[in-house]
Amino acid sequence: MESSRFDYIVVGAGSAGCVLANRLSESGKHKVLLLEAGPRDNYLWIHIPIGYGKTMFHPEYNWGFYTDEEPTMKNRRIYWPRGRGLGGSSSINGLIFVRGQPQDYDRWAQAGNPGWDWASVLPYFKRCEHNSRGESDAHGGDGPLWSSDIEEKSELMEAIIRGAGELGVRRTDDFNAGDQEGVGYYQLFTRNGWRNSAAVAYLKPARGRANLRIETNAHATGLIMQGRRAVGVRYRQGGEIVEARASGEVVLAAGALQSPQLLQLSGIGPASLLRGHGVDVVHDLPGVGENLQDHLQFRLMYRVSKPITTNDELKSIWSRARIGLKWLTTGRGPLGIGINQGGLFTRILPGSATPDIQFHFATLSADMAGAKPHPWPGCTFSVCQLRPESRGRVAIKSTDPMEAPSMRPNYLSAEVDRICAIESIKYARRLAATEALKPYIAGEYKPGPGVRSDDEILDFAREYGATIFHPSGTCKMGPDPMAVVDARLRVRGVTGLRVCDCSVMPTLVSGNTHAPVVMMAEKASDMILEDATGYAKAA
Known part of the structure; x- marks a missing residue:
């Protein structure tokens, strides 16, 4: 496989990225690169459920973000842990299996996102799930992701x-x-007493594929753009800047904080913000980083x-x-x-x-x-x-991709x-x-x-008050002027680029976010492959 040219590049090996890497490489027809800024998931306490306490402040497996000073929270800077390494936050989260409410997804569809209503997403929830109780009308019984009873x-x-x-x-x-x-x-994302992260459920079975390359300690620094088309990704690894090219698409799955940050660093976002930091404006997209929500x-x-x-x-x-x-x-x-x-x-x-x-x-x-x-x-x-109405913002502080963005949840x-x-x-x-x-x-x-x-x-x-670790909404899906992606998760006004993670949620789901993001990535992988087939037929 050529070292620098792929069909698909997925940025971020978290809940969504692991699913996308597996599904996009599954047929063997497509060369896929998965980039993860953190290390491999070799730390034992990642895999033992109570290890949650060991990873909460781990300097290598946790980004350890802090919000800006919050005027509504006594000017505190609130700790925001986010997973770093294969599995992303699914390797350090609280393991809770909650999908949200059917009405959450029906609201997404009613807001102009066809195909995201409950009836349409339930098959994807079932496809990803291996419930310890077996298959039923509501649950899957042979998917990659285990959900087990206590x-x-x-x-x-x-x-x-x-x-x-x-x-x-x-x-x-x-x-x-x-x-x-x-x-x-609760049911938990565990299997026989071990954490069943997205990396264990989706990446482990796919790691031996010749058409899938997984690069760890590879921090994405920006998109490579040709006009308004994304053609690749630059990333920092081992002290060097490396370029990888995508003949198909780049998919950002870096989460609700770092996906908008990467877009902004690449010149896609609110023009005034970008110009204020000396970033050349590729596409003025005012909703990038806005609509931040959290529990x-x-x-x-x-x-x-x-x-x-x-x-x-x-x-x-x-x-x-x-x-x-x-x-x-x-x-x-x-x-x-x-x-x-x-x-x-x-x-x-x-x-x-x-x-x-x-x-x-x-x-x-x-x-x-x-x-x-x-x-x-x-x-x-x-x-x-479950459904807060407060809205915040994520915005770059500088052109340094290694600097955490400004995070203002406005709790x-x-x-x-x-x-x-x-x-x-x-x-x-x-x-x-x-x-x-x-x-x-x-x-x-x-x-x-x-x-x-x-x-x-x-x-x-x-x-x-503290986060329950569900920041979302900063690249929201929809048809309105503040939407960043359409209902097929394609970045508006740009080709060759999608986003798939918590950031695309128009409104926060009523519950924990891991299961919904896995579902979204299952659906996104189908859409990406369907659109590629459509492009091939049209050509």
């Missing part, structure tokens, strides 16, 4: 489920069958009256050895689950036809995600608004988001006060009993 039930989680029942929320064993409302255990979480922590939490199991060397042995022999226990075991979706805002908040329940507590657990029995109720800038923050925290407290949880909750650690009024609750939200 086999062992938790005493504390069972009490939470009963408590939610007191508040009128029914128990469910499936948040992904179409009706999301309910409380229960903002509020973590309520409680002391637990019985030593039944993960805090207790990690407390001593002997208990750690015991759970390690259990995982090695059965694939079960805390090491095979990670952090969050269960969830709850419900409605708290007037007029919401579908759930508007989501909980992640962890039988563990720590001062921040990935930090050392508290020395006492503890648990965490993390709650987020809580919309009034409905502030109302939802207050009401969701109140709801979490009502749940903790139910009869079912009274024998287990010994006291509230955060926010603490001193935080009572709405103003005090909102102040807590501003002081401690």
Whole structure:
């Protein structure tokens, strides 16, 4: 294979990039280059689910981004972890299998994106999925990406489920069958107790293909353009700048922060921003970097009256050895689950036809995600608004591709988001006060009993609110003037270039983002190959 010429170049080996590399190279007819700025996924703690805590601040496997100072969040710079290395964020995420709501995708289609309604995307969700329960009308049974049940039930989680029942929320064993409302255990992206990242599910089976080249430690620095056609990618590897050419297409799958950054560095974006940094304008596309959305979480922590939490199991060397042995022999226990075991979706805002908040329940507590657990029995109720209305921006700070862009999420800038923050925290407290949880909750650690009024609750939200790791929307799909890609994910006004990652979501899905992005990449691979066939026929 020629070293510098390919049919397709995929930038970013995360949730989308791994899928695209597999599917585009699957027939053996196309030469595919996959570029990843980080290393191979050789770190053991990537593959052990509880290793989430080990990778949260890892300097090699995590970009470790920070937002700009957020005026709406007490001028804090908020930590934004993003996966770096094969698998991207799927190698360091919380493993939660949630697709979102059918209405999310129907809204995309209604906004002018044909083919993205629920009925159209469900077959792709099923195609990617290997559910441990087997195939059904809602689930796939033989796809690459495993979703597995948590086999062992938790005493504390069972009490939470009963408590939610007191508040009128029914128990469910499936948040992904179409009706999301309910409380229960999450399914996880694990297989026999190991993380089933996109790199494991999609890249590992494809690595031996002669027509697929995977380059790691290869940081894309910009697109090679001929007029308004993308013909290749420049990347930095081993201290040198390397060029790779694509006779077909370049697909950006670098995520909601770095895909718009690459477009802007390459002269595609808001003309005023580009000129302000001395970047030649190739195509004035004002929506690049705009429409930034994220799920903002509020973590309520409680002391637990019985030593039944993960805090207790990690407390001593002997208990750690015991759970390690259990995982090695059965694939079960805390090491095979990670952090969050269960969830709850419900409605708290007037007029919401579908759930508007989501909980992640962890039988563990720590001062921040990935930090050392508290020395006492503890648990965490993390709650987020599913469809925030606040919008932010991603923008280059300079022409240096190694410098992180400016990230301004503008959390809580919309009034409905502030109302939802207050009401969701109140709801979490009502749940903790139910009869079912009274024998287990010994006291509230955060926010603490001193935080009572709405103003005090909102102040807590501003002081401690943090990302739940779902930045999206910065290269949105649609027909309007601020859209960056069309419904086939082609960059508007440019040929030979697509984007496929969280950035193309017009609006954030109601839940975790890994499963939706895998689905999108499955669909995108079909569209890319279909369009290539169409071009060949036309020629």
